[in-house]
Amino acid sequence: MSMEWQGKVAVVTGAGGTLCSVIAAFLAEKGMKVVLIGRTKEKLEKTAAVIQSKGGVCRIECADVNDVAALTDIANRVAAEWGPCRILVNGAGGNNINAMTTNTAYNPVEITSDKPEDMRGFFDLDMDVFANVLKTNTVGTVIPCQIFGKQMVVAGGGSILNFASMNTYRPLSRVSAYAMSKAAIANFTQWLAAYLAPANIRVNAVAPGFFVNERSIKYLRTPDGGLSQRGENVMQHTPMKRFGEAPDLLGCVEWLLDDEKAAFVTGITVPVDGGFLSSTGI
């Protein structure tokens, strides 16, 4: 079944972020009524301003994607005022520096009394912080799928887009919790695609390569705008020799969400990575 986007409701979590602010604006440009979800009102207001300056329709709904009651309340109000959600983009996610090791591999000093104060090895990782990263990136995708997916079922169909990562395929150093959670996203995308196919709902994921955002800029760039050591490493493994920009995702996002163009496509994760996964760097 193809679905005309004009006037239909799209829900975008993480809509104040680097990637999904652009995706939300894109969906609004296509005529969708876009629900912008995130925890920080100011970030969502910036996205809303861009959308409204181009005559698009959107609304700001502040919530944590792990908060079932808050999301249920949003879903009920949106359905009553705008109609059911037909497209869901699960962009909320991220990492926490305290869930990352400072060293890329085990260093014998990390279990001695000589361990530098600023060193955080695997054995030091705080499990509450670690679990919180897992939760936001996994359950924080599952909950919106439950709440907004149910509206799609009742409406007769829809499309869901999740966010995987290069970590989905092989874990990057230092970011164990994040990597584990993004591997889970590809798995859940397949599971939910199979489950919801009879309900005429397609579920896919995009796996962005390296797109500089507020968090990753600290690891990928130096304060003067050059490349950090990690940024150099990424570039060496990226045949197209640049970081991604949010608009680079739009063709893939449009295709995966479109019920005509991707009518027989469900359960896949598509890398948009400038060739990163194809290159061994050797």
Ligand SMILES: NC(=O)c1ccc[n+]([C@@H]2O[C@H](COP(=O)([O-])OP(=O)(O)OC[C@H]3O[C@@H](n4cnc5c(N)ncnc54)[C@H](OP(=O)(O)O)[C@@H]3O)[C@@H](O)[C@H]2O)c1
């Ligand atoms: N940038 C990349 O290179 C890259 C690569 C691969 C995958 N990804 C994935 O792509 C997605 C978007 O990334 P991005 O670069 O746009 O990141 P971003 O700029 O940090 O945006 C993520 C947004 O998610 C929101 N968020 C985080 N936790 C939330 C929660 N518990 N509840 C509600 N909202 C929450 C944040 O806003 P608040 O803090 O205000 O809530 C933030 O605006 C993420 O899933 C990310 O992991 C990014």
